Amino acid sequence: MPDRSLNADTVPAAGPHDVPKAQQAVEERLIDTVLQSFADCEDPRLGQVMQALVRHLHAFVREVRLTEEEWDKAIEFLTEVGHITDDRRQEFILLSDVLGASMQTINVNNEACGDATEATVFGPFFVDDAPRIEQGGDISGGAVGQPCWVEGTVRDTEGSPVPNARIEVWEADEDGFYDLQYTDDRVSGRAHLFSDDEGGFRFWGLTPTPYPIPHDGPVGRMLAATGRSPMRASHLHFMVTAPQLRTLVTHIFVRGDELLESDTVFGVKDSLIKDFVQQPADAPTPDGRELGDRTWARARFDIVLAPA
Incomplete structure (x- = not known):
């Protein structure tokens, strides 16, 4: 076992090594210099964000004593994340998600407010131009x-009620x-509708099932290398907007x-x-829809929006 006892020339580091005080001073001078480079930023919020980013990024590099080879691999990884990202696939959001x-950004920006419905991740597959359906319509496409x-x-x-x-x-x-x-x-599995005068909504969709996030790219290889699964729990996405109320981005998940x-x-x-709740094929549907010999399910989701 290496001797981890300290002497006058060393201080404990968060990582696996003891770092001499002289080396600590070199590293800390660089942090101060980089922080000072943002001191004249005209946008106070941008200056705050950049200086915090520098502090945390340098703390990470120093804690793990990042090697130059590891830095090269990280740059290659981020470059590949950028290359695979296009207008249909957002690998950077996927990386942020995993x-x-x-x-955590959702948590920070959606503080609890009464019994308001909790928010969760947006995910990389939302599009702005989903078709409109009327009450009782079918999003499956x-x-x-x-x-x-x-x-x-x-x-x-x-x-x-929020009509x-x-x-x-x-x-x-x-x-x-x-x-x-x-x-x-194709356009399927997505739509938008509007709540009625009593705030009600209803539609046909599909019973959610588990699925893997896209794992044929750099994020998937990172998950595999670290022993993590790419699987998501079964869910249905919602985004709800109304004047003077906080936009809600959330899912509902399947119990069990x-x-x-x-x-x-x-x-x-x-x-x-x-x-x-699973329904037998012969159970009457709420709107009289004929499903033949197919089983179906039903779920209820009452949404509460916080003030803006």
């Missing part, structure tokens, strides 16, 4: 999966793919899913776990 940075009736209300924290709230909904198909992951320009404790992007919150 490191928990996306979820031909995607494969078990039909699922979803209904609920949108209210504010005072309990008042005409815009509700964006999107999800993967039964095979675990979003429409953007196909190459035929074995991946609830190991969701690879850390997005599960207990309040968002819902019952997706």
